[in-house]
Amino acid sequence: MEGEQSVDLIRVQLRKQRALAGMNQEEFGKRTNYSASTVSAVETGTRPVDLPYARRADEILETGGLFESLLRTAQQDAQPAWFMPWLKAERAAKQLRYFNPTLIPGLFQTENYARTVLRFDDTCPEQEIEQQVAARMERQEILRRERPPQIFAVIDEAALRRANAIMAEQLAHLVREAELPHVHIHIIPARAGLHVGLDGPLLLAMLPDGTWIGHLDSQLGGESADTDEKVIKLLGRWEGVRTVALPEDLSLDLIKEVESQHGPQ
Incomplete structure (x- = not known):
């Protein structure tokens, strides 16, 4: 549950940072080499946020590796304690x-x-x-x-x-x-x-x-x-x-x- 909440937070921040940069989903998709439908799917949770997407978002939004760091933390939180x-x-x-x-x-x-x-x-x-x-x-x-x-x-x-x-x-x-x-x-x-x-x-x-x-x-x-x-x-x-x-x-x-x-x- 903690990992799922962390991923939800990443999606919220992706939408927020994209909007602050003045880009709609289509424009952001062109800059990141993803389709607008993929950007929408990531932001709505129907497609998982993966490392390539997080890294490209960091690059385009100039967030200094923020999304990659957040995603790695979320993935770690999602792992069972025994692993x-x-x-x-x-x-x-x-x-x-x-x-x-x-x-x-x-x-x-x-x-x-x-x-x-x-x-x-x-x-x-x-x-x-x-x-x-x-x-x-x-x-x-x-x-x-x-x-x-x-x-x-x-x-x-x-x-x-x-x-x-x-x-x-x-x-x-x-x-x-x-x-x-x-x-x-x-x-x-x-x-x-x-x-x-x-x-x-x-x-x-x-x-x-x-x-x-x-x-x-x-x-x-x-x-x-x-x-x-x-x-x-x-x-x-x-x-x-x-x-x-x-x-x-x-x-x-x-x-x-x-x-x-x-x-x-």
Whole structure:
């Protein structure tokens, strides 16, 4: 609720600052390279405020990064408390490790895939889902920072083969991300059979001082794993899933093969 109120405040301020600058929605759209209908949708709440829009508004309205700052704060407020320790670790990490036996990790999800996953909670209002999608996309900025973390991801082949109209787009995106020099994606082939990772997903972050923090997702949310005992256990589980995964080149070949089977985008 707090995050939703913050986003509403951003919309009010966007309308106010645009009006103070003497621009109607059409004029503002031309200056920002958005259509008048998009400007209207953002200001009325039928389209989420995302970082590109906030940054362009800051530039045109000369607000010194105000809207980007407000949006980042709103996105943080919208995150559940149990996820905040992981978000902080993810932003600071020098190395990240992700494993998921059922889904594409959030750091590599497209908007359409993320939206579909977040709609698993059919009681969540659409506006809140769109805020969560925008926040998930914002997390992905670490992939293209000037000094990005080294990222390893292990994904079960089953996650690639979910029959859905959005999967061709998602897999094409995964291929592009896998080609980044600091991103290393490994697939556990179906022929591996039962393996230790089937117990559930795990996330690990190595911080600048060399310490590790882990995170575990569940149906009820998630929890941090920051004690030595828990981290050592998760590192052991990571080695277990990494051992049964394919090398990078064969993993990329498998992703492309499955992508071709999902048909045209």
